[in-house]
Amino acid sequence: MRLGRISLTAFTWLVAILFVFPLIWMVLTAFKQEADAYTDPPRLFFTPTLDQFAGVFERGFLPYLANSGFVTVVSTLAVLVLGIPAAYALSLAPVKGTKNALGFFLSTKMLPIVAAIIPLYVISQNVQLLDNVWALIILYTAMNLPLAVWMMRSFFLEVPKEMIEAARVDGATLPTLLSRIVLPVVAPGIAATALICVIFSWTEFFYAINLTAARAGTVPVFLSGFITSEGLYWAQLSAAALLASLPVMIVGWIAQNHLVRGLSMGAVK
Amino acid sequence: MTTTAAAPPSASETAQRPQGRKGGSPWKRRAPLLPALLFVIAVTQIPFLVTVFYSFQSWNLVRPGSQHFVGFQNYIDVFADSQFRGAMLNTVVLTVVCVFVSMLLGLGLALLLDRKFTGRGVVRTLIITPFLILPAAGALLWKTTMFDPVYGLLNFVFGGETDWLSEFPLASVMTQVIWQWTPFMTLLILAGLQAQSKEVLEAAQVDGAGRGRTFLYITLPQLSRYLQLAALLGAIYIVNSFDAIYLMTQGGPGTASTNLPFYIYQRAFEGFDVGQSSAMGVIVVVLTLIVATFALRLMFRTFDVSGGVK
DSSP states (O other), X not given: OHHHHHHHHHHHHHHHHHHTHHHHHHHHHHTSOHHHHSOSSOOSOXXXXXXXXXXXXXXXXXXXHHHHHHHHHHHHHHHHHHHHHHHHHXXXXXXXXXXXXXXXXXXXXXXXXXXXXXXXXXXXXXXXXXXXXXXXXXXHHHHHHHHHHHHHHHHHTTSOHHHHHHHHHTTOOHHHIIIIIIHHXXXXXXXXXXXXXXXXXXXXOHHHHHXXXXXXXXXXXXXXXXXXSSSOOHHHHHHHHHHHHHHHHHHHHHTHHHHHHHHTTTSOO | OHHHHHHHHHHHHHHHXXXXXXXXXXXXXXXXXXXXXXXHIIIIIHHHHHHHXXXXXXXXXXXXXOOEEOTTHHHHHHHHOHHHHHHHHHHHHHHHHHHHHHHHHHHHHHHHHSSOOTTHHHHHHHHHXXXXXXXXXXXXXXXXXXXXXXXXXXXXXXXXOOOHHHHSHHHHHHHHHHHXXXXXXXXXXHHHHHXXXXXXXXXXXXXTOOHHHHIIIIIHHHHHHHHHHHHHHHHHHHTTOOHHHHHHTTTOSTTTTOOHHHHHHHHHHTSOBHHHHHHHHHHHXXXXXXXXXXXXXXXXXXXXXXXXXX
16 A cells, blocks of 8 residues: 555656656756757766856847836736726626626637737738837737636635625725725735736747847747757757746746646635 | 626615715816826727728829728728638637647646645746746747757757758747736636635545546636636736747748738738728727627636635
């Protein structure tokens, strides 16, 4: 019995390590010299170096990183500013049409984004927002808002009704009600929602690749530059991939207990 | 469908009545919702309406002044286009296979994680990580270090000189997508496993049901809502797959791994054919709406009972 448990645990570990092996390999490759990165057979032991990370920055990584950071932070803040009152309206003070509004938000997640890319391109061009971070900020806000509203709504529904009723009877206005009663209770939920928006904005590729270029490009756009570069730069690519993913990895590890709830739009705790 | 949204209003509308009588019109109470609603409508619906408009135009971006009304000609051309049908088939295959396989793998991993053991937190963190690296990074990583015919790890492990991306393009892309999405399925199914009632499981054991029977007759039925939700959400995201195809195969060789998002992208940004790519976009939306109508119904049912909404 005991032996069975130990071997099952060992098996679980083995499966997990096999599953993430491509990632482990990416981390190892990031610390190799290019010559060690592609050898036949693959090289497991080598002298680690930070050259590739330096190379990534020499290649002009910083502006892309700054764009990603700016787009992610501003769009996430915009989602919260627009989404918190909406989630409140849909959970704690619902009116006629609540269900329709929720359904509408959900339906926008089901629309294939390709169907809108052509007009978005033409519109961006006409209003001079092509290759401009603000185009991405607007789109990412709209992309994350429905998800955030659904997710925050599920947190808001956990606020004790008695607290809100008592405050209403005392004549609290909406801003007071939100800031004094509701927000302190749902703060962890809002933080989790924000982290999920951060993950989605940081990793978004389709809009970024089609609507930006060198000036407003984000980190995924920088990475895609590696497929057009001549020759093999596996070690540098691995270093870039690691650097580009690290912020989201850290955010995701912090938010892992809330990931499912966010991705399932609050359907599952 | 009704209980979800109807229950909370009935509870709090009573609370609101005093305020409402004092002159708070329904519109005042809707006010907090409006900015978000209007913003999403503007950013998501207007471009779609413009897409519909463009779909009736013949317009090529590289020929200025070429824009004119052509009625349904674009739609006729799209349906006659065998590449479009191929891309549609690829999209269906990619979505169905990836959702199904990543759910199966996710179920397996979730079952392994659903017990106490040394380092469980670490293992869970490891398993979710493929979901957290940039999809673009994941795609390039698989293209280079895994699938490369000479230096790739796959050929090192399995032997041979297979050029995975040109011999099995769609399967290679799917492998990466499945790898990326299995963590999400694992987490969702794990949440389902941990939500099942312990009493029922214990009762089954007392009654002498074996592990297999307990899983089949107790765990699986209890999990079904979580599995439905996983399939639905996985499908919503995977149907839009673009990163992996763009970065790993460019839809090729030929059109072997072209899906609808990539094909529309190609027609729009490499062929500059606004009219036809718009028509394709509209067709994709109509098809999605048909599927989504069923999906939405399912979603509301799932929300009703899964306890997400109290």
